[in-house]
Each structure stands twice: as structure tokens, then as C-alpha cells.
Amino acid sequence: MPRKMKVNREDLPEIVLDVAGRFAAREGLRGVAMRRIAQEVGVVPGSIYNVVGDIDEIVLRLNARTLRRLQEHLRRAADPQGKAAANTLAFAEAYLDFVAANPRLWGVILEHTMPGGEPIPGWYAAELDQTTGLVDRVLEPLFPDEAERTRTVTALWAALHGLASLATSGKLSVLNDDDPRDLARLMVTRFLKLDDPAA
Amino acid sequence: MPRKMKVNREDLPEIVLDVAGRFAAREGLRGVAMRRIAQEVGVVPGSIYNVVGDIDEIVLRLNARTLRRLQEHLRRAADPQGKAAANTLAFAEAYLDFVAANPRLWGVILEHTMPGGEPIPGWYAAELDQTTGLVDRVLEPLFPDEAERTRTVTALWAALHGLASLATSGKLSVLNDDDPRDLARLMVTRFLKLDDPAA
DNA sequence: CATTGCATGTGAACGTCGTTCACAATAAGC
DNA sequence: GCTTATTGTGAACGACGTTCACATGCAATG
Numbered sequence: 001m002p003r004k005m006k007v008n009r010e011d012l013p014e015i016v017l018d019v020a021g022r023f024a025a026r027e028g029l030r031g032v033a034m035r036r037i038a039q040e041v042g043v044v045p046g047s048i049y050n051v052v053g054d055i056d057e058i059v060l061r062l063n064a065r066t067l068r069r070l071q072e073h074l075r076r077a078a079d080p081q082g083k084a085a086a087n088t089l090a091f092a093e094a095y096l097d098f099v100a101a102n103p104r105l106w107g108v109i110l111e112h113t114m115p116g117g118e119p120i121p122g123w124y125a126a127e128l129d130q131t132t133g134l135v136d137r138v139l140e141p142l143f144p145d146e147a148e149r150t151r152t153v154t155a156l157w158a159a160l161h162g163l164a165s166l167a168t169s170g171k172l173s174v175l176n177d178d179d180p181r182d183l184a185r186l187m188v189t190r191f192l193k194l195d196d197p198a199a
Numbered sequence: 200m201p202r203k204m205k206v207n208r209e210d211l212p213e214i215v216l217d218v219a220g221r222f223a224a225r226e227g228l229r230g231v232a233m234r235r236i237a238q239e240v241g242v243v244p245g246s247i248y249n250v251v252g253d254i255d256e257i258v259l260r261l262n263a264r265t266l267r268r269l270q271e272h273l274r275r276a277a278d279p280q281g282k283a284a285a286n287t288l289a290f291a292e293a294y295l296d297f298v299a300a301n302p303r304l305w306g307v308i309l310e311h312t313m314p315g316g317e318p319i320p321g322w323y324a325a326e327l328d329q330t331t332g333l334v335d336r337v338l339e340p341l342f343p344d345e346a347e348r349t350r351t352v353t354a355l356w357a358a359l360h361g362l363a364s365l366a367t368s369g370k371l372s373v374l375n376d377d378d379p380r381d382l383a384r385l386m387v388t389r390f391l392k393l394d395d396p397a398a
Numbered sequence: 399c400a401t402t403g404c405a406t407g408t409g410a411a412c413g414t415c416g417t418t419c420a421c422a423a424t425a426a427g428c
Numbered sequence: 429g430c431t432t433a434t435t436g437t438g439a440a441c442g443a444c445g446t447t448c449a450c451a452t453g454c455a456a457t458g
Contacts, residue, residue: 002407003408003453005406005407029312030312034444034446035445036444044409046448049447054445055444111312113227128370151375154382159357159362161364162360162361163357165364166360170319172353183353187358201425201436202422202423202424202437233416245438248418253417
């Protein structure tokens with residue numbers, strides 16, 4: 001064995017993600033750099049390569065963790081006894097809350113693309129599915145037809161996604177002074193064909 | 200005067216954007232690098248700094264040009280004599296067409312963020328306004344109330360934006376096999392409270 | 399207890415990036 | 429023809445991602 005690392009080998013992945021997450025939360029994708037992470041952890045870059053992977057792997061793992069945390073946040077916002085429409089609205093607001101609370105961390109999900117145009121890894125796609133699956137289950141009573149429900153979920157998801165994207169990148173306030181949460185409410189009511197509560 | 204550059208000084212900005220655009224279209228933001236552009240143009244990086252600006256300036260100018268081209272594309276899709284609803288649908292489809300035809304170039308708009316969290320320059324925000332302004336004018340007959348129209352335009356814009364974002368980054372096919380254009384149609388009909396033509 | 403072998407963290411190296419700046423080259427003014 | 433002001437250049441700096449030969453120290457062996 002070589003001389004011991006400053007941290008346990010099995011703890012390294014999580015520690016690396018913690019550090020990467022702190023940089024990402026403060027400075028976005030630009031702040032997430034292999035050498036910086038290694039220095040902060042107290043380890044040499046090569047060690048991170050051995051145990052975790054390259055910089056894209058780190059960013060992808062970090063994004064998966066962010067998605068998992070969003071899922072927890074959404075789960076806490078839903079009321080298992082509540083009505084579907086109310087839960088959908090609660091989801092939409094919880095989603096925007098989460099993004100507003102972690103704008104840069106969320107931004108990394110939007111900024112990052114696969115190197116060389118490779119497809120998304122299966123385990124990452126699964127994490128996306130998990131997230132939309134939550135919305136899907138909430139919408140189930142409203143759209144019994146599965147095909148239509150999937151279409152609606154995807155469209156609603158994409159719409160909220162775009163709203164969050166514009167809001168975090170500061171490109172929304174340019175266009176509109178409204179609270180993004182109001183716009184999210186508008187989206188949900190329109191997609192679910194509800195009556196507008198207050199136009 | 201120093202020895203002449205390979206290109207005229209006044210032509211340099213456009214040539215730089217052309218080259219940057221080619222790299223961007225092929226490889227996304229990762230492919231847009233100062234030294235690579237300089238080498239391709241046949242000039243030294245310092246000259247680009249003198250005449251155009253730093254790498255963020257170049258990306259921003261390139262994105263503004265992409266937005267202007269989208270505007271032209273949208274203008275061609277609208278029928279000045281046509282109905283508002285039809286024009287909105289045409290806009291949505293033209294938008295997705297444009298993004299599908301230039302996925303990587305469009306992706307650069309989504310990937311790029313301001314360094315150090317600086318706000319967006321005014322001239323870039325104006326270009327965004329120009330684009331949404333087109334949609335705004337088309338929706339005018341449908342929503343005479345300006346406040347509501349602005350809300351609807353912003354929400355619809357954000358929704359299409361999200362759809363395009365997921366589609367270009369390959370994160371949409373994971374969730375749904377539908378043609379993005381169908382989902383766009385769904386968005387428009389729902390936002391305009393139209394009857395679904397074919398559910 | 400001494401020796402071997404191997405797993406693994408390290409440090410140095412390579413090529414790239416963005417950016418700065420002293421310098422040199424040249425067109426224009428005299 | 430000489431001077432001067434302009435401006436493109438090349439070299440330099442520090443940071444980046446990535447690779448790899450090497451050395452280090454535990455575990456198994458005698």
C-alpha cells in the first residue's frame with residue numbers, strides 16, 4: 001500500500017461531491033474544477049481519478065444527487081390525502097422553491113452537457129425518471145388515460161423546467177416582473193384545464 | 200502601424216463570430232475556445248482581444264446573432280393575414296424547427312452563464328425582448344388585457360424554452376417518445392384554451 | 399522477524415486554456 | 429529620410445484536465 005490518503009478511500013466519493021457541491025453552489029459550473037476539488041479535499045487529482053472518475057463523472061454524480069434532493073423536497077410538499085390538482089400545484093411551487101433556494105446548484109444541471117455528444121448514462125436517466133414519476137403519480141387520478149397523462153406530465157415538466165431555467169439564469173426578470181411562482185400556477189391551471197382562481 | 204493582419208480590422212468581428220459559430224454548431228460551448236478561433240482565423244489571440252473582446256464577449260455576441268436568426272425564422276413562419284391562434288401554433292413549430300436544425304448552436308445559449316454572476320448586458324436583454332415581442336404581437340388579438348397577455352407570453356415562452364432545452368440535450372427522449380412538436384402543440388392549445396384538435 | 403510482492407496514492411509531466419503586456423513593425427506626418 | 433504614434437505580435441503566466449512511471453507501506457510468506 002502507498003502512504004495513506006487524508007481521507008478513507010470509501011469516503012472519498014461523498015467528500016468529493018460535498019466539495020464540488022459547495023463550489024457549484026457558490027460559482028456554478030465554472031467553479032467546479034478537478035484541481036480545486038483535489039486541493040480542497042487534501043488529495044492529489046490522480047487519487048480522485050482512481051476512485052471517483054473524471055470531471056464529467058463528478059458533475060454528473062453531483063447533478064444526480066441534486067435531483068435526489070429535489071425528489072425529497074417534492075415528496076414533502078405532496079399531501080397523500082389531498083386532491084390531485086392541489087398536489088400538482090404544490091409540486092410546482094415546491095419545485096420553484098427548490099430552484100430558488102439552490103439557483104447555482106440547479107444551474108449546473110442546465111449548464112452541463114455530455115462531452116463529445118455521448119448519450120446520457122442510464123443511471124442518470126433513471127434519476128430523471130424518478131423525478132417525473134412523482135408528478136406522474138400525482139396526475140394519475142386526473143388523466144386515467146396513460147398516453148395522455150404521459151404527454152401532459154412531460155409537457156408540464158418541460159414548462160416548469162423552462163421557467164426555472166429562465167428564472168435562475170436571470171433571463172426572466174428581463175421579460176416579466178411577475179413572481180415565477182405565479183407563472184407556475186398559471187401553467188398548472190392551464191395544463192389541467194382548471195378555472196383560473198384569480199385570472 | 201504594425202504589420203497587417205490576415206483580415207481587415209473591421210471584418211474581424213464577423214469573421215470571428217463565423218468561426219466561433221462553426222465550432223459551436225459542431226461541438227457546443229466546449230468547442231468555442233479563444234486560441235482555436237484565433238488559429239482558424241489566422242490571427243493571434245491578442246488581436247481578437249483588441250478588436251472583439253474576451254471569450255465571454257464572443258459567446259454573447261454569437262448568441263445574440265443566433266437569436267436574431269431565430270427572429271427571422273419566426274417572422275417567415277407567421278402569416279400577417281392569418282388568425283392569431285394559427286400564427287401562435289406556427290411560431291411554436293417554427294421555434295422547434297429552428298432548434299432542431301441548430302441543436303448545438305442553440306445549446307450554447309442554454310449552456311452559457313455570465314462569469315462571476317454579473318447581470319446580462321442590456322444589448323443582449325434587448326435581443327431577448329425582440330424575440331418575445333414577436334410572440335407578444337401575435338397574441339395581441341387573443342389577450343387584449345396587456346397584463347394577462349404578458350403573463351401568457353412569458354409562460355408560453357418559458358414552456359417552449361424548456362421543451363427545446365430538454366429536446367436538444369437529449370433528456371426528453373428519456374421521458375417521452377412523442378415528437379417535441381406535438382408537445383409544443385399541446386402547450387399552445389392549453390395556454391390559449393383552444394379545443395384539442397386530436398387529443 | 400525478515401523478505402517479498404502488490405495495491406495504490408503521488409508527483410511530475412504534457413498539452414490545452416484565457417489573459418496580459420513589453421516590444422517590434424509599419425503607415426503617416428514632417 | 430527621419431520621427432512618431434498606432435497596433436498586431438509573441439512570449440509569458442497561471443490554471444486547467446489527464447496520464448503514468450514510480451515509490452511507498454501493508455499483507456502474505458518463509
